[in-house]
Amino acid sequence: MTVSANPLLSDRDVDFQLYEVLDAPALCALPAFSEHSRETFELVLGNVRRFSREVLFPTYRMMDAEPPVFRDGRVHAHPLMRKLYPQLVELGLLTASRPPEVGGQQLPLTLYSMASAYLMAANLSAYAYVGLTIGAAHLLEAFGTPWLREQFMTRMYRGEWTGTMALTEPQAGSSLGDVKARAFPAEDGSYRISGSKIFISGGDQDFTENVVHLTLARIEGAPPGTRGISLFAVPSRRPEGDRLVDNDVRVAGVIHKIGWRGMPSLALNYGEEGDCRGWLVGEANRGLACMFQMMNEARIMVGLNGVATASVAYHEALAYARSRPQGRSAGAKDALQPQTPIIEHADVRRMLLRQKAIVEGGLSLLAATSVQADLAAHSPDEETRKRAGLLLDLLTPVAKTFPAEKGFEANVLALQVHGGYGYSSEYLPEAWLRDQKLNSIHEGTTGIQGLDLLGRKVVAAGGAALQAFSEEVLATVARARQAGVHGPWCAAMEASLEAVLELTMSLGAMGMAGEVEQMLRHSADYMELFSILAVAWRWLAQAAAAREGLAKGGESQEFYEGKLRAAQYWFATEVPRVKPLVKLCSSGEDSYTGMRPEWF
Amino acid sequence: MTVSANPLLSDRDVDFQLYEVLDAPALCALPAFSEHSRETFELVLGNVRRFSREVLFPTYRMMDAEPPVFRDGRVHAHPLMRKLYPQLVELGLLTASRPPEVGGQQLPLTLYSMASAYLMAANLSAYAYVGLTIGAAHLLEAFGTPWLREQFMTRMYRGEWTGTMALTEPQAGSSLGDVKARAFPAEDGSYRISGSKIFISGGDQDFTENVVHLTLARIEGAPPGTRGISLFAVPSRRPEGDRLVDNDVRVAGVIHKIGWRGMPSLALNYGEEGDCRGWLVGEANRGLACMFQMMNEARIMVGLNGVATASVAYHEALAYARSRPQGRSAGAKDALQPQTPIIEHADVRRMLLRQKAIVEGGLSLLAATSVQADLAAHSPDEETRKRAGLLLDLLTPVAKTFPAEKGFEANVLALQVHGGYGYSSEYLPEAWLRDQKLNSIHEGTTGIQGLDLLGRKVVAAGGAALQAFSEEVLATVARARQAGVHGPWCAAMEASLEAVLELTMSLGAMGMAGEVEQMLRHSADYMELFSILAVAWRWLAQAAAAREGLAKGGESQEFYEGKLRAAQYWFATEVPRVKPLVKLCSSGEDSYTGMRPEWF
Structure with a gap:
């Protein structure tokens, strides 16, 4: 069924x-x-x-x-x-x-x-x-x-070859400075590559004739740590004249992932036979810098994946809730009456509305972030490019993390709406739940995104990034007021923004005073807080557009009413969490930083 | 590894x-x-x-x-x-x-x-x-x-046969009043059973010679709905003289569950050949009442399962975090130094401490609930039995739901601590994550537990159940003060209790005024709220015992310090959510009750 x-x-x-x-x-x-x-x-x-x-x-x-x-x-x-x-x-x-x-x-x-x-x-x-x-x-x-x-x-x-990102090594997951793969300069201008990589998605396949691995490795004699890592293009088969010959990149094993099961994740060995050639991409020892230039876009793609995976499950749950009869509405206990579709039960609607709020709020955040990426790359005006670049940098960790974390929660709810059937692999929600889980891990874990947001992004350019974000939010509040959006939501948006700005300034001051550990103590809570705020901004924008649409009349009235209810949900259930989270982040609360390993 | x-x-x-x-x-x-x-x-x-x-x-x-x-x-x-x-x-x-x-x-x-x-x-x-x-x-x-x-x-x-609970039918999951399986009285005092059941755990196996299904069915001519359902013992093979003969209970299919994979979940057909005999258990048409008498214990077992499944994953994550080197502590960037175990990273300790708070808080809640079950069943004093019975009824939905929902969150964190390895089935956390998910579904979904808690349990016996709970909490506060537990935790416990009591009285008054829909509007949020409160009670009790232990000296100092940190975590991060949740539950907020199906 x-x-x-x-x-x-x-x-x-x-x-x-x-x-x-x-x-x-x-x-x-x-x-x-x-x-x-x-x-x-x-x-x-x-x-x-x-x-x-x-x-x-x-x-x-x-x-x-x-x-x-x-x-x-x-x-x-x-x-x-x-x-x-x-x-x-x-x-x-x-x-x-x-x-x-x-x-x-x-x-x-x-x-x-x-x-x-x-x-x-x-x-x-x-x-x-x-x-x-x-x-x-x-x-x-x-x-x-x-x-x-x-x-x-x-x-x-042209689609003739595929490509991979070969960064991770068994001993160096999130810590890329510990990459050990090696590169020796050869006389022909290429390098001889050796070493092992793990979790290489799409590292081999049989539907195109070749795979090119963009691989991090250390050139012989390079300095230790992140400053000694270079980027190489290492094909599985290398061009020699008109032919492709084996380039000594071996599949050492397949990782049995719980999701994304259509794509292999591999352990690769380079140069087992001493005949693996790679070509330097960019400057020597600047490999991480090259990678990081692509990072915003890669993380936006992970965020989109989070939204997409939550969305397909949400729509499955919605269709199921409309078609599955079960029980009767509160009060109607007459067992001779037919059962009602479960969407009639308030708690099922709660689960669906939460999914809608996460999915569509997340999509709106990704769309807004993508606009900044376009402006940052292509505006003819330098000031606009710079400001958009700051906004892009600031929004990216949130646009990556919110869909990964809350999208997973939405996927859990989609399964729950299916009841016992959701627990079986005959139905799809469990598969999307498995898929979704990767998004909090790859392209920088949620923990790393929190450190990036608080330790770098919100304090960037002397506060200019946060200033630009604040202007965007306030412009949205003005638009919402103009459109006649419920006044208390606008006021809550302003108050929440102000509270987060104030908190960020005080945390930034700690950082400048050298108290970095204390500044970053609640980076995970800060990420949660900032996500609520950023998504509230997107729901306010959607509420404004819905009001504008309703004023125009037309056929979309039900769609706009749904948007207003989802905005209401966000402002009623999530925005009130801002205040306690601000308090937590500024409290100096030290339960986990003070928890010693031997006390567990 | x-x-x-x-x-x-x-x-x-x-x-x-x-x-x-x-x-x-x-x-x-x-x-x-x-x-x-x-x-x-x-x-x-x-x-x-x-x-x-x-x-x-x-x-x-x-x-x-x-x-x-x-x-x-x-x-x-x-x-x-x-x-x-x-x-x-x-x-x-x-x-x-x-x-x-x-x-x-x-x-x-x-x-x-x-x-x-x-x-x-x-x-x-x-x-x-x-x-x-x-x-x-x-x-x-x-x-x-x-x-x-x-x-x-x-x-x-004696372990010679096994048993099952055969309640659910394809068209009647949570709605047992819609059970359709039929029973016709036979001359020998037994009944002829026919119908289909689904999700029957352990419904067949080959390691004992027989399985007895405690089966809900309607006796021919019984009234519709919940008042016409009877309970039968229906063995897979029935005793005839000294032998066991086939009793016409057929396995119609196996459900491919995502967890609990060591035990089959089956669709069963009764009486395909008209030769399935069952024996009435208890009075006719009183089948649900019989089942419900066992429900507290069954739900406590689900809660224990939630705690146990979160616990084994927590201990796996803890051991992994202690042994896995990755990166260096904040500030120490020298790439020539060895990497540190990830438990040294504050965010990893946060994830572990949250797991500890959920696992040990949940275990403490189940232990306290079990004590009430023992007193309710075995105290020689009638007043004590009655009071304990009320407490047991009140605590059971919370003791079932908290470990199912927050235990799942703990299981997610255990996977996350393992990074990319956690996403592979070579490691165990993903298996426990799959196992855990069932606990929010079987023995009454989380949504149903919320309705039970708010609609029945906290308003039971004219408020006597809640009164008894309140006395227990205040006794714990007194003990904590005596033991020298951090004063603000005691104060927060009292304030939170009072806020929840006040909320409950006003919701109860709505119910008595016939506004049931409005009373139950936020039953899911109320469950969340009550869970935070109940687990805060258990962490305060643990903090008191830890302080008492520390005062005595001895070898367990580190253990007690860990307990105090986990209590601190709960009071710093979860208890502050009580206030906004109380506000939400009493606000009349109607986003999801007001959301119409066609607006999604």
């Missing part, structure tokens, strides 16, 4: 975010996007929606059930990938946001984000091959030599 | 709960337990600890990896069960808390609860066969005819 027609995301909501909450087509006024218009947006979204629902989503369960197989030294992806990957390439995804010089369409990231959310919701593993290839090729585009761009990047963008 | 020596639960903590926070051996002053003493407690716990660690825990992973198989119409349990079940029986578990008349030892439930937590933490599926058999046999003990007791109950208590 699985519900099959899942919209993945609400089209009405995506349009609402792009055209009513934001004015995304206005980005087309920037020279970089001047070829585009709202018509392009609709065309791209139309194609992606159709493909995601009709082609990609039906493959999800099969790929989850049959993970890639490691046999005879090679990884064999699900046979479906031989068909799917060319279709994903044909859709133009690999170069959608890249410039025409490399064959791209240069669409705004804002549009690409929304489009990719559908693909992720439909089948995140199939899409991940694309996403990783884009990331790897983009590094070559930004830092590679002309030879590397021609030999490697072009083939990756 | 899995960490293998897992203590399951901390022995020191279990002893602390039994002998320092509570005075559990004082229960032996009751006539029913007069044969026992602290020595019995230690003997029982010693056996269970040894068996759980040495025999049961090593089987967990194998049974999770190879669920029971449905072949040729029969379910074949993991072959290990053929050895394990007799060992579990030999340990005396089936009748540990039963009276001597049925061959039992009549141990206090308080002791049995703590002992069973070890077994559940070691291998919940293996133990579940025992737990279900006890529940089914106990129903026969309480309501069965002498013939049923002799024929069925005795064999179940």
Whole structure:
């Protein structure tokens, strides 16, 4: 009795975010996007929606059930990938946001984000091959030599080869400064690479002829720690003349992941036979700096994945709640009457409304963050670029973490709505729950995002980043007031913002006084706090747009009423947590920093 | 690199709960337990600890990896069960808390609860066969005819047969009033049973010769709804003379559960060939009343399972955090220095301390609830029995829900502490995460527990239940003050209690005025609120006992310091949520009750 027609995301909501909450087509006024218009947006979204629902989503369960197989030294992806990957390439995804010089369409990231959310919701593993290839090729585009761009990047963008990010080593997970893989300069200008990597997503497959690993390693004699790490392009098979020959990158094992099961996560050994060649990307010893330039975009993609994975589960739960009869409304106890759909029960609606608030609040945050990314990269005005860059840096850890953490909570609720059926693998919610869990771990754990937000981002540029955020929030409050949004929400938004600003200044002062440990003590609580605030900002913006829409009349009245209820939910249940969290973060409370390991 | 020596639960903590926070051996002053003493407690716990660690825990992973198989119409349990079940029986578990008349030892439930937590933490599926058999046999003990007791109950208590609870039907999950299975009186005094059941845990196996299903069905002509449901004992094979013959109970399918994978969950068909016989248990049409008399104990067992499943994962995470080197402490950036164990990172300690607060707070709540169950069943004083019964009824939904919901959160944190490794099935945290999820669903979902707590339990007996709870909390505050516990915690406890009492009275008044929908609007938030309060009570009691212990000196100083830090954590991070939650529950906030299905 699985519900099959899942919209993945609400089209009405995506349009609402792009055209009513934001004015995304206005980005087309920037020279970089001047070829585009709202018509392009609709065309791209139309194609992606159709493909995601009709082609990609039906493959999800099969790929989850049959993970890639490691046999005879090679990884064999699900046979479906031989068909799917060319279709994903044909859709133009690999170069959608890249410039025409490399064959791209240069669409705004804002549009690409929304489009990719559908693909992720439909089948995140199939899409991940694309996403990783884009990331790897983009590094070559930004830092590679002309030879590397021609030999490697072009083939990756054309869909002939795929790419990976090969950072992690068994002894160095979050601590990249401890990477040990080595690189010895060779006479031909390449390097001989040796070492081991782990958790390499898409590290091998059999549906394209080659995989290029963007690999962190230390050049012989480099300084220890983060300052001695370089970036290399290391293909599984290297070009020699017209042929590809084995490049001594071996699959050492497959990790049995609990989710993202359509894509392999591998342990790789480089140079077991001393014949692994890599090519330096960017300057020697500047490998981490190169990686970090791509980090915002990578983290936005994780955030989108969080939203997408929560969204597809939310829509499944919603359809189930509408169709599953069970019990009767409070008061109506007549057992001869038919049972009512469970959506009639207040507690089921609570679970659905919480999911809606998380999913659509998260999507709105990602859309707003993507706009800043577009402005930061493409505004012709330097001041605008700088300010947008600060906002992008500030919002990114929140846009990565909120969907990962609260999206997981939404996935739990989607399972719970299904009752006992949710606990069985005949139904899909448990699969999305497994998928979602990775998002709090990869691309910087939630703990690391908290340190990044509080220790760097909110105190950046002498407070200019936070100042810019504050202006954005206050502009939204003004818009909401103008639109006639419930006054107490506007007041709560202002008061919450002020409380967070004040807290941040006092924590920043601690940091400047050298009390870093004390400043960062509650970085996890601060992340929670800032997430509530940032999502309240997005719900206020949505409430404003809903009020504006209602004033215009038309067909979307029910949609707007739903938006106002979800905004109400956020302001009634989450925003009141700001005050106690501010108090906690400023209290000097030291239970866990003071807890000694031997006391556990 | 899995960490293998897992203590399951901390022995020191279990002893602390039994002998320092509570005075559990004082229960032996009751006539029913007069044969026992602290020595019995230690003997029982010693056996269970040894068996759980040495025999049961090593089987967990194998049974999770190879669920029971449905072949040729029969379910074949993991072959290990053929050895394990007799060992579990030999340990005396089936009748540990039963009276001597049925061959039992009549141990206090308080002791049995703590002992069973070890077994559940070691291998919940293996133990579940025992737990279900006890529940089914106990129903026969309480309501069965002498013939049923002799024929069925005795064999179940002896470990020769197992038992199940067969309540749920596909169209009637939480809504038992909609059960459709039918029973026709036959001339021999038995009934002919027909119908279908689903999610029947342990519904078939091949390690004992028979399974008895305590089955809800309607006798031909019974009134509709909950008042027409009767309870029957329906064996898979029925006794005829000296033989067992097939009783026409068929396995219709196996549900692929995501956890508890060592135990099958089945769809059963009764009477496909018209030859299924059942025997009435208790009075006709009073089946639900019989079931509900066992409900407190069943829900306490679910709560224990939640604690146990969170506990084993917490101890795994703790050991991992102590042994896994990664990164360096804040400030120490010298890459030539060795990496530190991750327990040195404040955010890892936060995750561990939160787990500790949930696990040990939950265990303390279950121990306190079990004491009330013992007093309610066995105190010679009627007033005491009545008061304890009210407390038991009040605490049970909280003791079931808190470990299910917050225990799941603890399991998520245990996975997160393991980083990328936690996302792989080579490590155990993901398995316990899957196991834990069932606890918010079975034996009454979290939503149903919230309605039970607010709609029935806290307003029971004209407020007498809440009054008794309030007395218990205030007695603990007095003890804490006496022991020198941090004054502000005592004050916060009193203030929180008062706020919850006041809220409850105003909600109760709504209910009496007939505004039931409005009264119950925030039942989920009320459950959250009451859980924070109840666990704060238990942490205050633990802080008092820790202070008393510290004053005595001795070897446990580090243990007590850890207890005080965990209490501090609860009072600093959870108790401040009481105020906004009280406000939310009394605000009339109507976002989800007012959200119409078509607005989603």
